[in-house]
Structures are given as structure tokens and as C-alpha cells.
Amino acid sequence: HAIGSLAYMQTLRAPTIKLRPEIFPWVCVDRIGYGSAEFIAQDRANLAAWAKSGVKRLGVYDYLYGADVASPRVNFTALVGSLRATHTAGATGWYAEAYPLWAFDAPKLWLAAKILEDKHADTNALLNKWFAAAYGPAAGSMREAYTHIESGWRRDAQIGGKDAFLRHFRDERGALVLSDGEVAAISASLRSAQDAQIFAVRQTPSLRRQAWRLQQFADTWELYRSYREAVQARQVVPAFEARLAALRHLTAVESAYAKKESAFNRVWGAYGMPVRWSTFPAENPRAQWSERYLVEGDPAPLEAWAKTDVPNGWLAYRVAQQSEAPVAHRHDFSSPEAKDVLDLAPSAKNKVDRLGAGLRLIAPAGKVGPVVVPVALRAGQLVRLQLWTWAERLDVPEAQVQITLRFKGPGRSSEITQVCQARQTVVPAMVPAWATSLEYEIAFTGGAFIQEATVQLIDLPASPAR
Structure with a gap:
């Protein structure tokens, strides 16, 4: 035996x-x-x-x-x-x-x-x-x-x-x-x-x-x-x-x-x-590129493009129009008062440092969160989740960070996972009719240097002008 x-x-x-x-x-x-x-x-x-x-x-x-x-x-x-x-x-x-x-x-x-x-x-x-x-x-x-x-x-x-x-x-x-x-x-x-x-x-x-x-x-x-x-x-x-x-x-x-x-x-x-x-899981730079384009560019060609890329492009365009909407939630990962739930893969080489620039993590893999966002939701609202990271300061080859935005409601949930870009990542979403709460979670391989996350809630219809 x-x-x-x-x-x-x-x-x-x-x-x-x-x-x-x-x-x-x-x-x-x-x-x-x-x-x-x-x-x-x-x-x-x-x-x-x-x-x-x-x-x-x-x-x-x-x-x-x-x-x-x-x-x-x-x-x-x-x-x-x-x-x-x-x-x-x-x-x-x-x-x-x-x-x-x-x-x-x-x-x-x-x-x-x-x-x-x-x-x-x-x-x-x-x-x-x-x-x-x-x-x-x-x-x-x-x-x-x-x-x-x-x-x-x-x-x-x-x-x-x-x-x-x-x-x-x-x-x-x-x-x-x-x-x-x-x-x-x-x-x-x-x-x-x-x-x-x-x-x-x-x-x-x-x-x-x-x-x-x-x-x-x-x-x-x-x-x-x-x-x-x-x-x-x-x-x-x-x-x-x-x-x-x-x-x-x-x-x-x-x-x-x-x-x-x-x-x-x-x-x-x-x-x-x-x-x-x-x-x-993949990068989706549509919202970032749209926001940067709207700083100086004519919105008409961008809107025309967005109509050809539904829902991803259209959602990114509408969120980009309202990127300066009031912030409903902010989490500062550098704050000593931050209560971050960390789950790191076992390794004697793990490092966790809370620095002035953010939370620096080095481990084979791990996650931060979920971070529950204490806001009231309405069906059809746009959500703009923004994460700032310092990939260039991490000095960990091939490190990758992913962020997941998750809606929860009675007996069900749905989520969007996006691979983060080197500095700014924007995740656009629309609140489902059944959702009563939202949270986000950050997962990584190799390491992550997380600075700040913000959530903005945008009511539709959005203004056609910034």
C-alpha cells in the first residue's frame, strides 16, 4: 500500500x-x-x-x-x-x-x-x-x-x-x-x-x-x-x-x-x-489613451471611433469625458494607517515595505485585498477605477500586476480583470442593475509597488463636453 x-x-x-x-x-x-x-x-x-x-x-x-x-x-x-x-x-x-x-x-x-x-x-x-x-x-x-x-x-x-x-x-x-x-x-x-x-x-x-x-x-x-x-x-x-x-x-x-x-x-x-x-487577462489602454487624447484633441473623431468599438471603446470614451468627476473613494497605500489585507506566496525572500511612495511588495506571487468600497450604487452608473503604480521603481524583471473590479449583489457577482500598465491604469465599468456593492483586488507576480487607488461614480447621461 x-x-x-x-x-x-x-x-x-x-x-x-x-x-x-x-x-x-x-x-x-x-x-x-x-x-x-x-x-x-x-x-x-x-x-x-x-x-x-x-x-x-x-x-x-x-x-x-x-x-x-x-x-x-x-x-x-x-x-x-x-x-x-x-x-x-x-x-x-x-x-x-x-x-x-x-x-x-x-x-x-x-x-x-x-x-x-x-x-x-x-x-x-x-x-x-x-x-x-x-x-x-x-x-x-x-x-x-x-x-x-x-x-x-x-x-x-x-x-x-x-x-x-x-x-x-x-x-x-x-x-x-x-x-x-x-x-x-x-x-x-x-x-x-x-x-x-x-x-x-x-x-x-x-x-x-x-x-x-x-x-x-x-x-x-x-x-x-x-x-x-x-x-x-x-x-x-x-x-x-x-x-x-x-x-x-x-x-x-x-x-x-x-x-x-x-x-x-x-x-x-x-x-x-x-x-x-x-x-x-489583458491590458486595456482605451480609457487612458482616450483621456490623454481629449486633453488637446477634438472629441468628434474620438466619439466616432468609440461608436465602432462597443462596448469597450464606448465605455472608455464616456469615462474619459468625465475623468475629473468627484472621487467617491480613495485608498492611499503609503499611509501607515492603511489596513491592507496581504496574501503572499510562501518565500523566505518576501519583502513588504510601506514607503512614502506607496506599498512595495516583492514575492513570487500575492494579492492585496479585496478592498471594499463604501459607496452607494445605482444601476447604470459608470465606474472609473484608477490605480497608480511605480513599475519602473520596482526593479523586478517581468513583474506583472492585475486589478480586478468586482460587483456583488444578492446571490451573484461579476468581475472585470485587467493587466496593469507601468504607471496609470484605468478600469471603466457600468454598475449592473442587481449590484449593491463593489470591491477591488490587486494580484501580482514577482512584485508590485502600489501608490493609490481611486473610485469615481459617474451618472448618465454624461455631458457631451468636458
């Missing part, structure tokens, strides 16, 4: 005390990190320590995502290295979450199964076999495409370092793992693959199946590129004269992506996990 347990997060490290042999630990690590030498060294040492901890059985738990990452997420070299490390450590169990996007993930999962069968198998021969069977005359070009994908994730593992875990899981930044050069190279390889299939001498049943699989990859790749363009459009910092054009471009690329995602799931959704990248 054995008692299975997950060695996960704060219980990941092998214990220093002797364990009973009946315990069957499963060591949970995202081993795409085997693209980093320091990650490899740490995981191998930890597995070896678990094997010597007194247990009779050792399991390994991995994460081979999948549709929950907005990018083809494949590193064959890291995968094989981690599986062989599992054998070397004496593990007798292996399990992985995948939730695959089959167009991208099929060769990765097939290769994992073959290496589990025979740890000494020739990786290159196995991959040649799979790509030849899957793509026929396009096999060489598709192998080349995957070398560029692997290059991007190897670089990302090195950025993440030895403590990386589930980087880019349901995170729009996953779309940016591949560089512009890698995206161009993969697109070129895909075109070569399509040409190779088109010019095949005979069209056989095998070639038709291979063409079907290549089309699946091509459609998924086009979906990825469209999502990547939307992410990039949210992250620009436009000059005054470019703000209106930036808003129009953002509307166009987000609308185009939403249509492509829906069409993709209709065609390919039955062959794996549906894609839901449009639901990932």
Missing part, C-alpha cells in the same frame, strides 16, 4: 527528515525549464534527495501545456532531458497535464510516450519518424519550424531561471515568447512545407491526411499570429498624434482576432481543447 501526495510549491523541496516508506510523493515541476542549466541542476538534485528520503516509490508530475499557453510551447530537448533525469532518479511514476492544442503539441506528446517506453531511444530517429508520418513531403520544413519554436522556449527558460514554474500559463505574454525573427522564420518554413505538399507527384490517401494535418497547423499558426498582434497593439505607448490611430488599430486587431478564434473553434474545436486566449 502507498499514500500518494503531491510535492508542490512550498512542499516541493525534499524533506530533511526521514519519511515513512508508504508515502508516494509526486514531485510537481514544469520541466520545460530544462532549457536552463541551473534549472536542470536544481531539479536533478531535488529528485535525488527525494529518492533518498526513505520512500519506496517516487513519481514525477509535469506540465506539457497546451491550449492554456498562447504560443506553440515545445522544447523537445528539454522534454527528453527531463524524462531521462526521471529515470536516473529512480522514479517509477510519471504523469503530465497537457490539455493539448494538437496542431502544436502532437509531436511532443508522442515523443514523451516513446521515451517513457525506452529511455535509450534515439530522439532524432523518433522525430524523423513522426514528422515523416505526419507531414510526408513537408516533413523537413516542419522539423525546421519546430527548431525555431524550441529556440524561443529555450531562451525563455533561461530568463525564468532555476525557480521558474508555469511561465505564461493563461498569460497574454506567452504570445511574445517567440521573437519577431523566429515568427518570420516559422512562417517561412510553413510556406515551404505547403509548397512541398502542393507539388507532390501523386495525391494518395496518406498525402491527403498529411495535408489535413498541415492545414491544422497552418490555421493554428495564423490564429497565434493574430493574437500576438493584438497583444502588441495593447502594449504600445503612442505619442499624442498617434493615439487615435492606435485606438483604431487596437479595435481592428482585437475584433479580427475574436472572429478568428470563434471560427477556429468551430472548425478544429472537436480535435482537442478549444482556444480561449481572448479570455486571458
Whole structure:
């Protein structure tokens, strides 16, 4: 008999005390990190320590995502290295979450199964076999495409370092793992693959199946590129004269992506996990850009744009018109009297400092709040939630802050989550008819430096002029 347990997060490290042999630990690590030498060294040492901890059985738990990452997420070299490390450590169990996007993930999962069968198998021969069977005359070009994908994730593992875990899981930044050069190279390889299939001498049943699989990859790749363009459009910092054009471009690329995602799931959704990248928390700079435009610009073109982007653009425009409305609630995170509810992931390196500039937090992850806003609500009011942060003063690479505005009422709630920008973030919303209260919550990875949050309530109809 054995008692299975997950060695996960704060219980990941092998214990220093002797364990009973009946315990069957499963060591949970995202081993795409085997693209980093320091990650490899740490995981191998930890597995070896678990094997010597007194247990009779050792399991390994991995994460081979999948549709929950907005990018083809494949590193064959890291995968094989981690599986062989599992054998070397004496593990007798292996399990992985995948939730695959089959167009991208099929060769990765097939290769994992073959290496589990025979740890000494020739990786290159196995991959040649799979790509030849899957793509026929396009096999060489598709192998080349995957070398560029692997290059991007190897670089990302090195950025993440030895403590990386589930980087880019349901995170729009996953779309940016591949560089512009890698995206161009993969697109070129895909075109070569399509040409190779088109010019095949005979069209056989095998070639038709291979063409079907290549089309699946091509459609998924086009979906990825469209999502990547939307992410990039949210992250620009436009000059005054470019703000209106930036808003129009953002509307166009987000609308185009939403249509492509829906069409993709209709065609390919039955062959794996549906894609839901449009639901990932994201930046929404519409309100900030609109407010800055209205300081000097003619409101007529902005209003015309807003009517093409309903509800996001229209809501941002109406809130921007009233950005100087009275503040109904203000929370100063620098105040010694502030009673902030903090929930930080366990770490000996956590730092919490209340400074004159705000509340500085450094931790693997955590949240502040919820902060309940003591205001009376009326259905149809506009809410303008504004958060000021000091991302440039935090000095924590890849830190990300998200803010959630939540409406609550009898037996129900709804929320809006938005990724924060470097300094000012504005979340526009409309009060639902059933809402009786509102609150907000700030979540972060890596760290956050929070200065002030304000809530303004704006009654409609708003004045057409500022």
C-alpha cells in the first residue's frame, strides 16, 4: 500500500527528515525549464534527495501545456532531458497535464510516450519518424519550424531561471515568447512545407491526411499570429498624434482576432481543447489613451471611433469625458494607517515595505485585498477605477500586476480583470442593475509597488463636453 501526495510549491523541496516508506510523493515541476542549466541542476538534485528520503516509490508530475499557453510551447530537448533525469532518479511514476492544442503539441506528446517506453531511444530517429508520418513531403520544413519554436522556449527558460514554474500559463505574454525573427522564420518554413505538399507527384490517401494535418497547423499558426498582434497593439505607448490611430488599430486587431478564434473553434474545436486566449487577462489602454487624447484633441473623431468599438471603446470614451468627476473613494497605500489585507506566496525572500511612495511588495506571487468600497450604487452608473503604480521603481524583471473590479449583489457577482500598465491604469465599468456593492483586488507576480487607488461614480447621461 502507498499514500500518494503531491510535492508542490512550498512542499516541493525534499524533506530533511526521514519519511515513512508508504508515502508516494509526486514531485510537481514544469520541466520545460530544462532549457536552463541551473534549472536542470536544481531539479536533478531535488529528485535525488527525494529518492533518498526513505520512500519506496517516487513519481514525477509535469506540465506539457497546451491550449492554456498562447504560443506553440515545445522544447523537445528539454522534454527528453527531463524524462531521462526521471529515470536516473529512480522514479517509477510519471504523469503530465497537457490539455493539448494538437496542431502544436502532437509531436511532443508522442515523443514523451516513446521515451517513457525506452529511455535509450534515439530522439532524432523518433522525430524523423513522426514528422515523416505526419507531414510526408513537408516533413523537413516542419522539423525546421519546430527548431525555431524550441529556440524561443529555450531562451525563455533561461530568463525564468532555476525557480521558474508555469511561465505564461493563461498569460497574454506567452504570445511574445517567440521573437519577431523566429515568427518570420516559422512562417517561412510553413510556406515551404505547403509548397512541398502542393507539388507532390501523386495525391494518395496518406498525402491527403498529411495535408489535413498541415492545414491544422497552418490555421493554428495564423490564429497565434493574430493574437500576438493584438497583444502588441495593447502594449504600445503612442505619442499624442498617434493615439487615435492606435485606438483604431487596437479595435481592428482585437475584433479580427475574436472572429478568428470563434471560427477556429468551430472548425478544429472537436480535435482537442478549444482556444480561449481572448479570455486571458489583458491590458486595456482605451480609457487612458482616450483621456490623454481629449486633453488637446477634438472629441468628434474620438466619439466616432468609440461608436465602432462597443462596448469597450464606448465605455472608455464616456469615462474619459468625465475623468475629473468627484472621487467617491480613495485608498492611499503609503499611509501607515492603511489596513491592507496581504496574501503572499510562501518565500523566505518576501519583502513588504510601506514607503512614502506607496506599498512595495516583492514575492513570487500575492494579492492585496479585496478592498471594499463604501459607496452607494445605482444601476447604470459608470465606474472609473484608477490605480497608480511605480513599475519602473520596482526593479523586478517581468513583474506583472492585475486589478480586478468586482460587483456583488444578492446571490451573484461579476468581475472585470485587467493587466496593469507601468504607471496609470484605468478600469471603466457600468454598475449592473442587481449590484449593491463593489470591491477591488490587486494580484501580482514577482512584485508590485502600489501608490493609490481611486473610485469615481459617474451618472448618465454624461455631458457631451468636458
